Amino acid sequence: MLLYVNSKHWGVFIMLKFVDNIRSKPAGGIILLFVSIQIVAIIGGLLYPDSFRYLNPANIAVLLKSMSALGIMAIGVGILMITGEFDLSVGTLYTFCAIVTATVVKEYAMSPYFAMLVGVFVGMLAGVMHASIVNRFTIPSFIVTLGAMLLWKGATLLYHGAKSLRYKYESATYKTVLTGDIGVVDASFLWFLGVGAIFYFVLHHHKIGNHFYAVGGNPEAAVAIGINPKRVKLIAFMIAGGCAALSGVVAMSRVGSVQPGGGLGLELEAIAACVIGGCALMGGRGSIIGIMLGTALIYTIQDLLLLLRAPGFYFDMFVGGLIVIAAVTNVVIRKRI
Amino acid sequence: MENVNYYECKNVTKSYGNLTALDDVNFSIGKNEVVGLLGDNGAGKSTLIKMMSGVVTPDTGKIFVDGKETRISTRKESEEVAGIETIYQNSALCDDMTITRNIFMGREITTNLGFMDHKKMEETSVDVLESGVHISGIDSPLKEIGALSGGQKQAVAIARAVYFKRKILLLDEPTSALSVRETERVLQYVTELKKEDVSSVIVTHNLYHAFQVCDRFVVMSHGKVIFEKNKSDTNLEEVTEQVIKV
Ligand SMILES: Nc1ncnc2c1ncn2[C@@H]1O[C@H](COP(=O)(O)OP(=O)(O)OP(=O)(O)O)[C@@H](O)[C@H]1O
Ligand SMILES: [Mg+2]
Numbered sequence: 011m012l013l014y015v016n017s018k019h020w021g022v023f024i025m026l027k028f029v030d031n032i033r034s035k036p037a038g039g040i041i042l043l044f045v046s047i048q049i050v051a052i053i054g055g056l057l058y059p060d061s062f063r064y065l066n067p068a069n070i071a072v073l074l075k076s077m078s079a080l081g082i083m084a085i086g087v088g089i090l091m092i093t094g095e096f097d098l099s100v101g102t103l104y105t106f107c108a109i110v111t112a113t114v115v116k117e118y119a120m121s122p123y124f125a126m127l128v129g130v131f132v133g134m135l136a137g138v139m140h141a142s143i144v145n146r147f148t149i150p151s152f153i154v155t156l157g158a159m160l161l162w163k164g165a166t167l168l169y170h171g172a173k174s175l176r177y178k179y180e181s182a183t184y185k186t187v188l189t190g191d192i193g194v195v196d197a198s199f200l201w202f203l204g205v206g207a208i209f210y211f212v213l214h215h216h217k218i219g220n221h222f223y224a225v226g227g228n229p230e231a232a233v234a235i236g237i238n239p240k241r242v243k244l245i246a247f248m249i250a251g252g253c254a255a256l257s258g259v260v261a262m263s264r265v266g267s268v269q270p271g272g273g274l275g276l277e278l279e280a281i282a283a284c285v286i287g288g289c290a291l292m293g294g295r296g297s298i299i300g301i302m303l304g305t306a307l308i309y310t311i312q313d314l315l316l317l318l319r320a321p322g323f324y325f326d327m328f329v330g331g332l333i334v335i336a337a338v339t340n341v342v343i344r345k346r347i
Numbered sequence: 348m349e350n351v352n353y354y355e356c357k358n359v360t361k362s363y364g365n366l367t368a369l370d371d372v373n374f375s376i377g378k379n380e381v382v383g384l385l386g387d388n389g390a391g392k393s394t395l396i397k398m399m400s401g402v403v404t405p406d407t408g409k410i411f412v413d414g415k416e417t418r419i420s421t422r423k424e425s426e427e428v429a430g431i432e433t434i435y436q437n438s439a440l441c442d443d444m445t446i447t448r449n450i451f452m453g454r455e456i457t458t459n460l461g462f463m464d465h466k467k468m469e470e471t472s473v474d475v476l477e478s479g480v481h482i483s484g485i486d487s488p489l490k491e492i493g494a495l496s497g498g499q500k501q502a503v504a505i506a507r508a509v510y511f512k513r514k515i516l517l518l519d520e521p522t523s524a525l526s527v528r529e530t531e532r533v534l535q536y537v538t539e540l541k542k543e544d545v546s547s548v549i550v551t552h553n554l555y556h557a558f559q560v561c562d563r564f565v566v567m568s569h570g571k572v573i574f575e576k577n578k579s580d581t582n583l584e585e586v587t588e589q590v591i592k593v
Pocket of ligand 1: 363366367368386387388389390391392393394395436
């Protein structure tokens with residue numbers, strides 16, 4: 011009897027196995043969504059190579075290049091979200107730290123690498139400041155960083171003014187490291203992958219990662235078992251600030267300039283990327299792969315719409331829809347509705 | 348020198364606003380002893396348990412470990428200084444994390460750089476879940492806590508405490524979600540712990556269970572200790588009367 015199982019049953023069986031496998035992965039929903047959209051886009055690109063240039067190397071290069079700044083920022087924001095906190099100031103902090111970096115190079119004639127470290131350090135310091143206020147007064151981080159968002163915006167104007175700043179550097183190696191490319195792969199994309207790899211190990215394999223999930227998932231349990239949530243949140247805020255600063259420097263180096271008003275709005279896009287990638291708004295859930303794919307998905311959608319010559323406002327509508335779809339997919343996959 | 352208690356707290360008071368959860372409480376745990384901590388809902392039992400494990404900081408009072416006055420103000424300190432391990436009434440587990448990650452939460456097995464040894468933690472989880480108080484239906488250490496039944500969750504919390512126990516095990520209604528058979532096993536286990544020189548405090552509303560395993564009974568009411576007797580000096584009727592009197 012058992013030997014006679016027709017191929018249709020096997021197909022169903024393998025499908026179920028596959029779906030089960032996806033379900034058990036924290037980033038299952040986003041992987042499924044991402045792969046489906048890629049398959050559709052790739053088939054489209056193969057069928058209509060002339061009118062739908064998705065697989066055109068120039069298109070792929072632009073796509074990879076554009077996502078890195080938001081991606082690096084979203085990784086920090088996502089880790090913070092996993093601990094149950096928000097940082098709305100990352101957008102303006104991104105600009106502020108980039109300008110600090112540029113100034114260190116221009117005014118003090120320092121090496122661009124050193125300047126980059128200074129920028130990231132300032133970002134982490136800002137994170138310490140946000141965390142200290144949140145921890146000390148137990149105010150929601152949403153409020154604290156809403157204030158900080160305006161603070162860093164103002165600080166940028168105070169420190170630099172409203173005109174755009176050109177960022178030029180003499181070092182050829184620095185140019186290669188930050189703006190070079192290997193085929194269609196831009197250097198900034200490699201930075202994104204690198205940051206992703208580092209925080210993959212931190213979040214999923216280091217004990218501090220386990221503490222991020224514990225503090226975000228059940229703060230009382232974390233305390234009851236001997237984890238200090240304030241310390242854990244401090245580290246997460248520092249990561250968010252540092253990542254925001256790094257993404258600012260990477261973006262500025264790639265473009266060659268920085269706009270004082272440029273970063274505002276990125277904080278919400280970063281949160282969107284994290285939510286699409288499966289991070290829970292209340293903390294305790296999320297993964298690096300999910301955050302990275304969430305970012306990639308936003309830019310893929312944008313790219314697809316551009317290729318289809320859709321008017322710009324479609325982008326916002328699609329990303330909006332995507333956030334809801336992703337949230338629903340995650341719930342459905344988890345709860346097996 | 349007379350027999351000193353291993354752990355003792357004196358004149359402990361804890362208030363939440365104008366509610367006094369612990370009112371001048373004296374409580375001790377001897378060596379190789381099982382203490383039954385009894386009392387009505389809201390009597391202050393869990394607050395006392397949390398105070399002893401360092402999660403709740405008392406307003407006033409002193410703590411003595413092995414006769415020496417000691418300051419315990421965090422969970423880590425109660426663990427390191429007094430060797431206290433606790434099963435909390437609400438289990439203290441994260442639903443979104445796996446069984447293994449919950450068992451080792453805050454006490455991960457790591458390499459020198461702090462990276463987790465997943466394999467070792469998983470193997471150990473399987474071991475602790477199978478030995479001691481074994482509860483069926485937990486088939487993989489990688490299952491998320493949120494997918495477990497109430498009893499299975501409690502079993503994980505018990506397994507965690509059993510694995511990390513040192514000198515004192517505090518059990519706050521550890522069997523409230525367990526079947527009759529599993530409850531028997533937990534009670535059995537608590538008695539056996541005495542042989543390993545581990546004392547325990549068990550909070551329960553089931554006086555039969557308390558009589559089965561405890562050497563001494565402490566009854567609380569409205570934040571105060573109102574009754575304290577060795578098992579040999581009292582009986583079920585007397586203790587019952589103390590617990591239900593208002
Ligand atoms: N964090 C808190 N904030 C305010 N009040 C609290 C807090 N924790 C406990 N209480 C109050 O302290 C009193 C004692 O609570 P506790 O949890 O110690 O009771 P209990 O004896 O464990 O009761 P039960 O048998 O129902 O578990 C209760 O009146 C409770 O409302
Ligand atoms: Mg209680």
